Amino acid sequence: MVTTTAGLGEHPPGGEEPAPFLSATGIVKSFGPVHVLRGVDFAIRPGTVTALVGDNGAGKTTLIKGLAGIQPFDAGRVQFEGREVHIDSPRAAAELGIEVVYQDLALCDNLDIVQNMFLGRELHRGVTLDEAAMEHRAGETLRGLSVRTVSSLRQQVAQLSGGQRQTVAIARAVLWNRKVVILDEPTAALGVAQTEQVLALVRELRSAGLGVVIISHNLQDVFAVADLIYVLYLGTMTACLPAAQTTPGEVVEYITGGRTAAQDA
Amino acid sequence: MANGMASPTEQSGTMATAEEPGYLRSGQQDGLRGGLVRLRSGDMGSLPALIGLVVLVILFALLRPTFLTPLNFANFFTQAALVMILAMGLVFVLLLGEIDLSAGVTSGVAAAILAVLIQKQGVAWPIAVTAALASGIAIGLFIGMMVARIGVPSFVVTLALFLGLQGLVLVIIGEGGNIRITEPVILAIQNRNLPPLLGWVFYAIVVVGYLTAALLGRRQRLVRGFPATPLLTILAKAAVLALLGFGMVWVLNLERSINPAKNPLSGVPIIVPIIALLTIVFWFLLNRTAFGRHIYAVGGNVEAARRAGISISYVRIVCFCICSGTAAFAGLVYASRAASVDPNAGRFVVLSAVAAAVIGGTSLFGGRGRIQDALIGGAVVAVIDNGMGLLGYSAGTKLMITGGVLMLAASADALSRRRRLTGG
Numbered sequence A: 001m002v003t004t005t006a007g008l009g010e011h012p013p014g015g016e017e018p019a020p021f022l023s024a025t026g027i028v029k030s031f032g033p034v035h036v037l038r039g040v041d042f043a044i045r046p047g048t049v050t051a052l053v054g055d056n057g058a059g060k061t062t063l064i065k066g067l068a069g070i071q072p073f074d075a076g077r078v079q080f081e082g083r084e085v086h087i088d089s090p091r092a093a094a095e096l097g098i099e100v101v102y103q104d105l106a107l108c109d110n111l112d113i114v115q116n117m118f119l120g121r122e123l124h125r126g127v128t129l130d131e132a133a134m135e136h137r138a139g140e141t142l143r144g145l146s147v148r149t150v151s152s153l154r155q156q157v158a159q160l161s162g163g164q165r166q167t168v169a170i171a172r173a174v175l176w177n178r179k180v181v182i183l184d185e186p187t188a189a190l191g192v193a194q195t196e197q198v199l200a201l202v203r204e205l206r207s208a209g210l211g212v213v214i215i216s217h218n219l220q221d222v223f224a225v226a227d228l229i230y231v232l233y234l235g236t237m238t239a240c241l242p243a244a245q246t247t248p249g250e251v252v253e254y255i256t257g258g259r260t261a262a263q264d265a
Numbered sequence B: 001m002a003n004g005m006a007s008p009t010e011q012s013g014t015m016a017t018a019e020e021p022g023y024l025r026s027g028q029q030d031g032l033r034g035g036l037v038r039l040r041s042g043d044m045g046s047l048p049a050l051i052g053l054v055v056l057v058i059l060f061a062l063l064r065p066t067f068l069t070p071l072n073f074a075n076f077f078t079q080a081a082l083v084m085i086l087a088m089g090l091v092f093v094l095l096l097g098e099i100d101l102s103a104g105v106t107s108g109v110a111a112a113i114l115a116v117l118i119q120k121q122g123v124a125w126p127i128a129v130t131a132a133l134a135s136g137i138a139i140g141l142f143i144g145m146m147v148a149r150i151g152v153p154s155f156v157v158t159l160a161l162f163l164g165l166q167g168l169v170l171v172i173i174g175e176g177g178n179i180r181i182t183e184p185v186i187l188a189i190q191n192r193n194l195p196p197l198l199g200w201v202f203y204a205i206v207v208v209g210y211l212t213a214a215l216l217g218r219r220q221r222l223v224r225g226f227p228a229t230p231l232l233t234i235l236a237k238a239a240v241l242a243l244l245g246f247g248m249v250w251v252l253n254l255e256r257s258i259n260p261a262k263n264p265l266s267g268v269p270i271i272v273p274i275i276a277l278l279t280i281v282f283w284f285l286l287n288r289t290a291f292g293r294h295i296y297a298v299g300g301n302v303e304a305a306r307r308a309g310i311s312i313s314y315v316r317i318v319c320f321c322i323c324s325g326t327a328a329f330a331g332l333v334y335a336s337r338a339a340s341v342d343p344n345a346g347r348f349v350v351l352s353a354v355a356a357a358v359i360g361g362t363s364l365f366g367g368r369g370r371i372q373d374a375l376i377g378g379a380v381v382a383v384i385d386n387g388m389g390l391l392g393y394s395a396g397t398k399l400m401i402t403g404g405v406l407m408l409a410a411s412a413d414a415l416s417r418r419r420r421l422t423g424g
């Protein structure tokens, strides 16, 4: 049952990578009779963009939800910075420094950019909100990410384009000094220019030393930013490939199950 | 907590260099320009209600000169108070996208408890008032638990309470009963006026308070090097407030009795500063505290609020408590005005109050609305009621017109939401 795949877990390819922020081993998750994750290993390293690919229903979102504390795993170990952890709530994930930007983004349309970035973690001055301080830090964060596409920090999110919304959601993660940022299909609904903006943002996060995970069906985007590509096939991690040493064709074979780690070995 | 405000002076003046992204220079979207942006995005706010109010006042003034007399002006406030206060509480649940159909009968329960305790049991009024308000908060707690913990739609919970609480009022007061209120303090709420001098003190507090708050807010932004509301805008707004307030207090301080020799009557009705205080407290809660921000977040996108770590149930329960507690307070106002409590207390007023909030610009879909909407919408409802009453229309016609206006406001709300969802 337990699948071992080339280059997974304890033996990162290349060998000289820094110790992972997060490493998950033997993750199992079922919904009733449906075995969605069957002993999956996964790692997120500092300053590295890790792509997680796989066909629809492969279990990518399920894996992420477990790491985000939304749906606990049935079995398996998760270590964060070498410590064994139990991420049983979104708050626990946030405290560790894990931020997930979901496909649906989860922004409040009726609030502005600053209000969304600080939602649930507002700055205070006495009993009142410190709007000026929040606006200042939001502006600094966006500037730090070289964001140039929004015109006003006090714009309602309802008025933003898809790429701008993605930017706000990602900037939220940066604002809170997250170590790990997980992006679930960040470019799925975006045009060419906006996709490029989001990918640039991903590179900014990497150079800031964060561990970035990007889930995507678009291999062009994956190869544009990823350092490492994990492939999930029917709940099993069938490959972990350094982007520089593989090709889209090979990744597609893994995604469609045309090639598996077992055949490799 | 104190991070980000470490060195406020260092940043001032260094923001507006040529290479800076635009968002670092553009200020808050308030004032005229922000208003225009919001209007174009389909967010009409209370503008239609304000225009409607002005049109109605002109119309009624032309049709019936007595409409603009000081006596009728003072009456307007006492008539509008109940709907306005109820609507203010309702704004909190409407902002969540919920509804409280039982707010009116909650007032009835509070009024009945008050009446029985004071008039029948001889309890001192502070204790009776506390008990009445507590009954409201308890009802809110119950609604909140049912909605937030068990997941019953608020429409159903409060519809059930709408029936059940009417029964409770009947039980408390007794079938066919009618309790007269004689306690002077309770009667004062809706029947007494501030001495003219105190009216001016109240006026001064409001104007100076507004100016101070606005200037302090402006300073807080300037200190950080942020563009703030221009001084001129603040002064202009304060001037409008000062002028309107001056006119209001002046008119209300005129002798307005039909028979001045026998019953001299002048001064700002006590209910006016009460409503003002309630408005300020609620405005502060909604606009200046994290809790208020979370109310908007839950109403705007529950999932986003949950992921941001906000406790949805807590927000819901507290909002229902605020709504029902405010409704209980409205019950005191009702008892004061009617000088009696009967088993029908508060039965239908809730629909006028929901109408008031929606007419004022609060969305039934949640996430959009302000406490001022309750006042403006409440004023529209009360002006229709008052003006048509003076013109001799029957209660039936007034109900139909108010219903029509609510339909209009709700349609406008739905249309502007559709525009937001489809158009960028």
Ligand SMILES: Nc1ncnc2c1ncn2[C@@H]1O[C@H](COP(=O)(O)OP(=O)(O)OP(=O)(O)O)[C@@H](O)[C@H]1O
Pocket: A031, A034, A036, A054, A055, A056, A057, A058, A059, A060, A061, A062, A063
């Ligand atoms: N709450 C749930 N209850 C039952 N089955 C579920 C649940 N969540 C996910 N699944 C199932 O688990 C499998 C994996 O789903 P998951 O959302 O993780 O896939 P994915 O890789 O993210 O796919 P996609 O690329 O389409 O987003 C699917 O077959 C799905 O039907």
Ligand SMILES: [Mg+2]
Pocket: A060, A061, A062
């Ligand atoms: Mg998915």
